[in-house]
Amino acid sequence: MKKLLALLPMLSFSALLTAVQPALAQAPAANPALPNIKILATGGTIAGAGVSSTQYAGYQAAVTPVDKLLAAVPELSKVANVTGEQIAQVASHNMTGDILLKLAQRVNVLLASKDVDGVVITHGTNTLEESAYFLNLVVKSSKPVVMVGAMRPGTSMSADGPMNIFRSVITAGSKDAHGRGVMVVMNDQIIGARDLHKTDTMTVDTFKAPVFGYLGFVVDGKTHFYKPAARKHTTATEFDVTGLTSLPKVDIVLGYEDDSRTAIDALVAAGAKGIVHAGAGTASVSAAVQPGILDAVARKVAVVRSPRASLGIITRNMEFDDDKFGTISGDTLNPPKARILLMLALTKTSDPKEIQRMFDMY
Structure with missing residues (x-):
């Protein structure tokens, strides 16, 4: 093959094709015994x-x-x-x-x-x-x-x-x-x-x-x-992306000491269809943030609670009243994965109860 490459400048196309064909014929074919x-x-x-x-x-x-x-x-x-x-x-x-x-x-x-x-x-x-x-x-x-x-x-x-x-x-x-x-x-x-x-x-x-x-x-x-x-x-699963051209906008908000509702309000105003609240501990929500979540849910924005620690389970109503606030517990999904599931869930429904079923299943 090295000798062939050295001759390339001197070969016409037909001569090149004739020269290359034997090398191509020797190329290994797919092995039917292998996947x-x-x-x-x-x-x-x-x-x-x-x-x-x-x-x-x-x-x-x-x-x-x-x-x-x-x-x-x-x-x-x-x-x-x-x-x-x-x-x-x-x-x-x-x-x-x-x-x-x-x-x-x-x-x-x-x-x-x-x-x-x-x-x-x-x-x-x-x-x-x-x-x-x-x-x-x-x-x-x-x-x-x-x-x-x-x-x-x-x-x-x-x-x-x-x-x-x-x-x-x-x-x-x-x-x-x-x-x-x-x-x-x-x-x-x-x-x-x-x-x-x-x-x-x-x-x-x-x-x-x-x-x-x-x-x-x-x-x-x-x-x-x-x-x-x-x-x-x-x-x-019940999810199908055949023909799907876009995914719903879902963002993540971090919970921390002395946090506020500012980020949630901004994301809702920017058109977010879902928000994952990565809360401290058992995905807790501070008193300052709670009104922002209530307003987001009232505007049909799905809100999922997931732990910022990334490990551990968050069950429904664990140290936060999901039933009262209309939020969704994230099970054992960390915030980035909770965002993925929420995006797909929103391609099917905006009903928090149905979305909760999906988090409990997947």
Whole structure:
């Protein structure tokens, strides 16, 4: 092939085609014994690059295209027939509802094909848990969907992206992975989308399932599962994004000492259809904020209580009268995931009782 490239300037198009055909004929065909896995790339640190192999601060995310990501892991050809597609190229804190809808709709189209056995999605880690939970609620297939990211850019001397991609493809091609909802594979661990938490700003073991535990592990090219996802997901949900062109506007307000209703009033005035109140402790609401919530609910804005601590359960009327104020308790969802579910719930209904049913179910 090197000799062929050296001759390119001297070859006519017909001569070039004649010369290339034997090389093309020798290209490996899809192995019918291996699963067919589609990789959808959206950007993030896993597609990032720095100016040196030791750089972390200041590297640029979302610059490496999907073909180069796959080329960095030639071992993929031994475990699956892999093809890639670039859906977006953004750092995940720039993910939008439009990108989420595009991604979900594309996943559903791919999984409906008999030629696709599973999907892997590369994604930035900043908002990975939100996108994973969104897909967990709207994917309409029992085939595996695996999301993967990296905490170090690809130019790092110890980049974690290539191994994470390799193990994600193994998981997406595993028959044992069917029917478990959307999963995230990083640092050898398989975590359910609903249970996923990013717990550290820098370390490679940042993603954990601190409340409900891991679904399983990937070891030496094989998946080991120990439990199913506990809540309804994918084909068992009532949410459908087919033909959906936008998502309702939902925002998050933080509760803290000496807070006020100012943020809630501003969001309602700006057209928010839902608000997640990330309250202190058991998602408590201060006396200063309570009138703002009452006014928001009166204006048909759905308000969900979720703990700013991100872990633990918030049941209905726990240290706050949800029945009186017309609010919704967030169960064990942290504020960002509560926002995801509230957005989808508002595509179906604005009835707080119905939305509460969904929070209790999903």
